[in-house]
Amino acid sequence: MYMASISDAESHSNAKVILLKMGHFFQVQDDYLDCYGDPAVTGKVGTDIEENKCGWLINQSIQRASKEQRKCLQENYGCNDSKKVAAVKEIYKELNLEDVYKQYEESSYQELMTEIEKYSKNLPKAMFIAFANKIYKRNK
Numbered sequence: 001m002y003m004a005s006i007s008d009a010e011s012h013s014n015a016k017v018i019l020l021k022m023g024h025f026f027q028v029q030d031d032y033l034d035c036y037g038d039p040a041v042t043g044k045v046g047t048d049i050e051e052n053k054c055g056w057l058i059n060q061s062i063q064r065a066s067k068e069q070r071k072c073l074q075e076n077y078g079c080n081d082s083k084k085v086a087a088v089k090e091i092y093k094e095l096n097l098e099d100v101y102k103q104y105e106e107s108s109y110q111e112l113m114t115e116i117e118k119y120s121k122n123l124p125k126a127m128f129i130a131f132a133n134k135i136y137k138r139n140k
Contacts, residue, residue: 006123014119018128021115025108026135031055032101033139035092042140049085052078057097058088064095109136 001007001015034046035057048055061073069091076084092098109132116128 001123004124011121011123014121015123017119018112018115018123021108021112022128022131022135025112028056028101028104028108029135029138031057035089036098036101037139049077049088050080057092057101060097060100061088061091061095064100065091069094105137 001012006012031048031053033042034048034053034055037046039045048057058073058077062070065073072087072091076087079085112132113129116125116132120128
């Protein structure tokens with residue numbers, strides 16, 4: 001921003017608001033793609049479940065799970081065993097997390113566009129919109 005002669009504190013603060021929202025959106029997408037992305041497209045096989053990562057999907061499932069589902073998650077999450085990973089993914093399916101994510105993606109994108117509109121003031125609004133559009137509905 002300094003190279004573009006944008007040096008006032010308000011502009012930097014406004015950019016931070018937009019970019020933090022965008023970064024969170026990107027991270028949630030990354031968590032989703034780790035589980036549901038096509039390795040041929042993403043270039044990697046997801047391992048968040050095996051590695052016990054504290055990602056968006058496991059947090060959503062804990063919030064939505066029944067007592068039995070939560071017990072199953074506790075017994076199987078974080079284990080490098082294909083049957084245990086499958087058990088976790090089955091709970092994700094029971095909780096409709098793919099649909100929950102798609103709803104999140106839509107609402108988050110709209111919120112991001114609202115933030116861009118509100119905070120871009122003397123910032124390069126088109127650049128923020130281009131960044132948002134680049135990550136919206138990404139598959140890798």
